[in-house]
Amino acid sequence: MRKQIAIMSFGLVLALVLSATSAWAADEDLRAVIRDEIQQYQQADKKKDGNNFKAYWKDGIRLDTNNKKVKIKLGGRLMLDFWAVDDSDFPGAIGPSGSDTWIDVRRARFYFAGELYKHVEFKLQVDFQNPNNPEFRDAYIGIKNLRDCWGCGVPRLRVGNMKVPFSLEELTSSRYITFMERSAPTNAFAPARRFGLQFFDVFRGGQFGYNVMAFTFENSDSFANDGGAEIDDGWGVAGRLWWAPWYDCACKCKRLHLGVAAYYGDDVGNTGSGLNNRPRFRARGGYGQGARLVNTGRLTVDDLLVIGAEVAFVYGPWSVQGEYMIANVNRPTGQTDPTFTGWYAQASYWLTGECRPYKAGVFGRVKPCCNFLDNDCCCKGGWELAARYSFTDLEDSGVTGGEMGVFTFGVNWHLNPNARIMLNVIYDNVDGGPLLGNNINNNGNLWGVGMRWQVDW
DSSP states (O other): HHHHHHHHHHHHHHHHHHHHHHHHHHHHHHHHHHHHHHHHHHHHHHHHHHHEEEEEEESSSSEEEETEEEEEEEEEEEEEEEEOOOOOOOTSSSSGGGGGGEEEEEEEEEEEEETTTTEEEEEEEEEOOOSOOOOOEEEEEEEEEEEHHHTTTTTTEEEOOOOOOOOOHHHHHHOOOOSOOHHHHHHHHHOEEEEEEEEEEEETTTTTEEEEEEEEEOSSSSSSOOSBBOOOOSEEEEEEEEEEEOOOOOOEEEEEEEEEEEEESSSOOOOOSSGGOOOOOOEEESSSSSSSSOOOOOOOOOOEEEEEEEEEEEEETEEEEEEEEEEEEEEOOOOOOOEEEEEEEEEEEEESOOOEEEEEEEEOOOSSSOOOOOHTOOOOOOEEEEEEEEEEEEETTEEEEEEEEEEEEEEEEEEEETEEEEEEEEEEEESSSOTTTBBBOOEEEEEEEEEEEEEOO
């Protein structure tokens, strides 16, 4: 009897095991079917939603489709300035409405840029500094990555309103320049933005490159050249060649930059042009607005050639940069041909150990080693000390535009990669130049203090 019971118990257990095994196998098959269905659904959903955007932050707002075929950037900058000057040698000629203290919205820009299906790019940037008269800054469409189909050596191209390839300081964005304002020579000679067609390329991972541009000097009601040489007639061509002979791939803080650039302007204001269309070179003393303390006045010109040389050196927290510019002006027969010159040299040092990032022939965004008040409120952000001297000579061959030397000392406090506070102290020495108010000889000294609060994204 016991033997029969044992046999029946063993049979029952075996039946249960076989039944469970069969059920488990069937369940595993069901799970496999479900997994296949989910995978097929996900693949179909990914193809279906490949044009959906995902949003993220990368020093600004970025929108990319899931398939990476369309990339959008939304950004802008806001710069709020305060100035106080001692203008006793130039009474009423510097600040707005004759004031020696003023506040200013120096820049209030928004831009929309992106890449469409890998080979087309665009950018539209509008400045609302004057809210009653917004102006386009960058407004161009480009074609890129042509070498993918046609081989190496095929450059990128852009058409529209953009910066003319001239001057390292001018081509470095106002978001990243070391001082509140660019130097007086750059302000006097660089053509800034113009409408035209540009070809450019970069080689060996950013170690050297070139830019070539054909453009018109004529301004429109929509586009603004944002300062620079005031040439409002004729056409021009420009080129820039730069090289980084010391380009340490293992360390972004070891760079040596050498560059040369030039632009030629023809039919830029001859005797047949109206007075207001004739070119002139002039510059402020570094205060963002107010009188141009050196100024050639309107010149009768057939053509002109401006040449610039660039050098910059970055070694860890140290940075040195300088440029020399010379403008050769060809005037009509019977008039002497003047030559104007300018140069600047600057140096900076990061107290907190950062360095100026360099890429593709220009300087970029500094990211502090530690953002302000991070790490339990212990971080102090990034601190930079800087000094610059510039000299501009606009006197030659009977043209009395004046000479001006400018000392600028600066302290920059980078709270994070997208915000900084700048403090500048400026001293100008002016000899000759245009008549300004009651200062008949326009000789004298000027000094001032400026502060900027800046955010960009």
